[in-house]
Amino acid sequence: MTLTQRVKQNGIGWLLPALVIVGWEAASRVGVMPANVLPAPSAVAEAFWRLTLSGELIQNIGVSTLRALAGFAVGGSIGFALGLANGLSALSRGLTDTTLQMIRNIPHLALIPLVILWFGIDEEAKLFLVALGVFFPIYVNTLLGIQSVDPQLVEMGRVYGMDRRALFLCVILPGALPAIFVGLRYALGIMWLTLIVAETISASSGLGYMAMQAREFLLIDVVVLSILIYALLGKLADSLARLLERLSLGWHPAFQNA
Amino acid sequence: MPAASLAAVRSFVAAPIPTRPAVSVESPRAFAFKGVEKRFGDKVVLDGIDIDVPVGQFVAVIGKSGCGKSTLLRLLAGLDRPTAGSLIFGPEAKAGAGEESRTRFMFQEPRLLPWASVVKNVEVGLTGIAAGAEARRRALAILGEVGLADRADEWPSVLSGGQKQRVALARALIGQPQILALDEPLGALDALTRIEMQQLLERIWLEQKFTAVLVTHDVAEAVALADRVVVISEGRIALDLEVPVARPRWRGSVELARLEGRILDQLFG
Numbered sequence A: 001m002t003l004t005q006r007v008k009q010n011g012i013g014w015l016l017p018a019l020v021i022v023g024w025e026a027a028s029r030v031g032v033m034p035a036n037v038l039p040a041p042s043a044v045a046e047a048f049w050r051l052t053l054s055g056e057l058i059q060n061i062g063v064s065t066l067r068a069l070a071g072f073a074v075g076g077s078i079g080f081a082l083g084l085a086n087g088l089s090a091l092s093r094g095l096t097d098t099t100l101q102m103i104r105n106i107p108h109l110a111l112i113p114l115v116i117l118w119f120g121i122d123e124e125a126k127l128f129l130v131a132l133g134v135f136f137p138i139y140v141n142t143l144l145g146i147q148s149v150d151p152q153l154v155e156m157g158r159v160y161g162m163d164r165r166a167l168f169l170c171v172i173l174p175g176a177l178p179a180i181f182v183g184l185r186y187a188l189g190i191m192w193l194t195l196i197v198a199e200t201i202s203a204s205s206g207l208g209y210m211a212m213q214a215r216e217f218l219l220i221d222v223v224v225l226s227i228l229i230y231a232l233l234g235k236l237a238d239s240l241a242r243l244l245e246r247l248s249l250g251w252h253p254a255f256q257n258a
Numbered sequence B: 001m002p003a004a005s006l007a008a009v010r011s012f013v014a015a016p017i018p019t020r021p022a023v024s025v026e027s028p029r030a031f032a033f034k035g036v037e038k039r040f041g042d043k044v045v046l047d048g049i050d051i052d053v054p055v056g057q058f059v060a061v062i063g064k065s066g067c068g069k070s071t072l073l074r075l076l077a078g079l080d081r082p083t084a085g086s087l088i089f090g091p092e093a094k095a096g097a098g099e100e101s102r103t104r105f106m107f108q109e110p111r112l113l114p115w116a117s118v119v120k121n122v123e124v125g126l127t128g129i130a131a132g133a134e135a136r137r138r139a140l141a142i143l144g145e146v147g148l149a150d151r152a153d154e155w156p157s158v159l160s161g162g163q164k165q166r167v168a169l170a171r172a173l174i175g176q177p178q179i180l181a182l183d184e185p186l187g188a189l190d191a192l193t194r195i196e197m198q199q200l201l202e203r204i205w206l207e208q209k210f211t212a213v214l215v216t217h218d219v220a221e222a223v224a225l226a227d228r229v230v231v232i233s234e235g236r237i238a239l240d241l242e243v244p245v246a247r248p249r250w251r252g253s254v255e256l257a258r259l260e261g262r263i264l265d266q267l268f269g
């Protein structure tokens, strides 16, 4: 695919959002959309500029991103490690899988009151919630990926004298990778969702906090700005995951000529 | 058909097939089954198999579906153990699959790693033998032998069924096995590709002089390729037939047809 084709294909996805913004601006200008319900895009842009100049926006985005990544790193690596362990060892799976499946059925956001009691509204609370939310999609999909590796390929690897390490690196992990990526992208979505909720309920910095503050002072343009930034950050994380996926799954028929 | 494989077919036809003396009974032993029995639970699959195979012989194993052909090969390759009796290997070979044993197994399916390039798949056959640049050099050389040198850096998913099986053959041969076990490796190929693969297999066997054990359900294939055809029925060897026909063999010959008839009689008579 040439560069222009790629730009065209990606560009087409942005057509609809652009149209919505133009329509929205027009509606605000004409007065169909009262400013206290939804401010005009130009007002939101103004808020963006104001908060950028004051440094508030960058600081809050930084705080939220750091929280998201820290929670993701903790929950994701535990989930990945347990997924591997339970995929490779029947003993480990027997010991832990039932417990994990039970915990999985509790919506992690239902733990918010408990988490506030434990950690107050400090960083640990957000970290804990994000880590818990990210853990399960990564765990479940890593386990699924390993269990779905073609046993015929594993047998082939054994016949050709691969030791456990080679078998894992050359056969099992690459075979599980497509499922692991599904888990990764799902987990990124949960990561932002959890963070928004956690920051909205209890925080003293971050994007969610900024939105809640703005609500108290009736700065609706800032509220809308926060929501848009969440959308953009979510899209950015997903695009990064897709890029990574395309780079490492080049062999997969689904990613050829795509 | 791509030009490369056309050229490969031509080279089979044109290349003089090396001659060599028929394997005699005095050749050293490659392996032997002594009263080998294999049961799964109560089900007796192999019930006293006795066979002695000299080094370099090409043995074809024929039998109805489910008669235990794959089980026999798996025992030979050390993927399974007999419930009674024993396997004896000649001085050069050891029991069991693995790096030193040099018994290689070619499956009915190509079983290529979809995430590794063609040449990397062939290098799997050198696990524990060679690595890095040396492995790549040898893999490219053997890919040339099976007529796929120009496809080395492609993904297996873009190859045809016959090409995938040629990659699998290259992977099996690159470690220079003493014994090559082939479990219906050509069964899923179309008739023309199959004949092409049979000729390739015969040529490489003549060059490398390994002991070949080919399980097949194609009687014509068995008599065209093998020095010896073994028919398995009800867990035992029902017929053990030499194929005393000089190579290169002509597929339409009366001699082969007569042998084919005898085997079919044994199977259905």
Ligand SMILES: Nc1ncnc2c1ncn2[C@@H]1O[C@H](COP(=O)(O)OP(=O)(O)O)[C@@H](O)[C@H]1O
Residues within 6 Å of the ligand: B040, B045, B063, B064, B065, B066, B067, B068, B069, B070, B071, B072
């Ligand atoms: N691991 C196993 N467990 C139980 N039964 C088996 C197993 N492997 C093979 N069998 C049985 O042994 C018989 C012979 O199988 P196989 O050697 O695969 O036959 P063939 O290759 O001649 O078609 C079949 O009836 C099959 O069901």
Ligand SMILES: [Mg+2]
Residues within 6 Å of the ligand: B069, B070, B071, B183
């Ligand atoms: Mg079979």
